[in-house]
Amino acid sequence: MNKLLQLLARLEVIPRKTIYLVLFIAAGLPFLYPIRLPLMIWKETRSAFNITQNSAPNKVVAICSNWDPGSQGENWPQYEAIVAHCMMNHVPFIVFSIDSDAVSPQLAETVNERQAKRYGCVYGRDWVNLGLTRGAPLVMGSIGRNIKQVFQTDYRHNSTRDFTKLPLMEHVNSLNDFSCLWDVEYTPNLDWTAFFDPASRVPLLFSCAGMVSSGYYPYISSGQIIGMMVGTRGAAEYENLLNEKYGKAFKSEGMRGQKLVVPLAFGHLVIIFFILAGNVGMIARRKLIANERAAKKGQL
Amino acid sequence: MTGYWANNWQIWISAFCVLSVYTYLFKDNTLYRVMMQIFIGINLGYQAIIQWRDVLYPQWYLPMIDGFRALFGGAGSPYGALWALVGGIGILFYLQLSRKYASLSKIAIGITIGIGAGLTFKSQLGRNIPQILDAFKPLAPPIVRPQPRTTLKLPGSAFEPLVDDSLAIFVSGNTIEADEVLGGVRVWQTKLPSAVTGPPRFVAEKIMVPCLTEVVQVDRSTGKINPITFTGELLGNREGDPLKVVAVYRQPQLGHGVELRAKGSELSAYAIKDGVAEGVHAGDFLWSATYPEPIVSVQSFDGIAMITGPKVSEIWEIPPPQPKLTARDYFDNWVSVVTIFCVMTYFFFSFKRRGPMIAAVSSSGRWVLMIGLGAFFGNTVMTRMSFLLDRLMFLIDDWLRPLWHQIFR
Known part of the structure; x- marks a missing residue:
């Protein structure tokens, strides 16, 4: 019995490097041998999808794209899914970054360009990248009042009042011209709820890292946020919804959400296994110590 | 092979950087530290350039220079020169040195x-x-349905009031009056030559009012009667039933999903499409309210309804459709309320918590906090794992797979 306990107690001190190795192998395997797993679509993802899907034809989807290389693991698939949705749905969109990493507008531009080639969209007519600005939360209110005052030029240095180059901007002035606002970043800024549109006429949709998502659920319950895409899982759900809605028109090749969600599940299984193993090890060690004490008392 | 290197040298550098950073998982080492310093250096340099190119140059420097040019006779506004003050205040930060x-x-x-x-x-x-x-949640099915709230009283009207932007025109007896709908302020009031016999109507900037003897033309802005009047029949100013209107909500997600129907002095609301709130279907009765006098007309805009009676009109804030809650929803609400109560008790330090009851509630607060933190932990794992997978995907798909094809094609 003690030998078994000693064996189990070793589980408590599994070397860190072993855990990393197992994790790398388990998470890497689905990339080599693709597997599909069923995916339940959460209410908040469906709600965000429906709002974007039902955008009024004379309005634009506004996307605050603040993700950077540090958060691209989760935010890139989310952003790409939103952009693909807008382009397939023929809903024009504007992208801007506020107080983000300097590389954010460039990352957004790369994704936009790739999706535009797939769906035949044109810069200036179907989307505009307004680049980076600083000064949140004040600038959020200014975007709601007069976006051209905040962004006088776009990311490509065209004037936002030059309607021959940017015809889309002719009808985009204030929040009345937005059908919804997406904030895609590691921790979406809750100041949008207070500064951008306190009357809540423009639905706010957040696209966040899974780690911080728990803190946003109360804001969904209160109606301050209407929908949310949570981490890679949210991106995979959104891609599933695109698949359901558009079928073959949705070019899913290279989309990252569904590709990442299976390795993610495998990684979770590994973590759960090691948590259980660690706990079994701890219980075995305690039992072992108790047995040793009882044996010593018996000797005395 | 030359073609492969020409296309993939950047991938190799990226893969080398990624693997160098991951060497930290084995142990802290020089390669990891060198790589970290390179990343910080590149990032700072890049940030500085973008900060100038995308933010300071277009938003501060250019308006300031234009302002100075205007001061010395150039075109544009000289107020742009004030941006120099902002720069001055910014420089004050560096005086800490x-x-x-x-x-x-x-x-x-x-x-x-x-x-x-x-x-x-x-x-x-x-x-x-x-x-x-939102912390006040329904714990049981409601006995009373939601009721509209009166926010403003306006004059009554014998016919449906004319509404143009924020201005509403009311006619009663031989008086015509214009009021601000959202502020309740009277803009003008005018006596008409005889009693009004039909609803008024806008014709360009004028209001045509059918009276007993003639049709009177009133100026929309001032309320002055135009001397030119004419006789004849005036067409109605709107189509449809003035006692039935689709409610307009401010929140686009609620959309135009509720119909208000007036009968006598009773106003009722019905859903006109499925899903205006969770569990609500088209035709479902939502609420009803009684108006103090027979209703002449109902109008709705910008989240409110204007109910008009012969003597008084009222602005009602119409309640949004409430979701039909199931037993599970009520259970969730109980969990939410009990959790708030327990956690608040746990964090209440103003006086000593005495008695087994309070101790039990406080202890429960700690437990539910732990459950909440467990959810945070699960999500933390998901995020960290996603970041790892992003790099794994890069290493396998962008680096190793092309290399494999290059070697074994």
């Missing part, structure tokens, strides 16, 4: 803290008041 003038930096710090405090105050109110309101 000087012992002699460090105190001047407090001006810039004070301004920043003042702005920050003001913004935080607004931000906290805007974020948290809806949260506090």
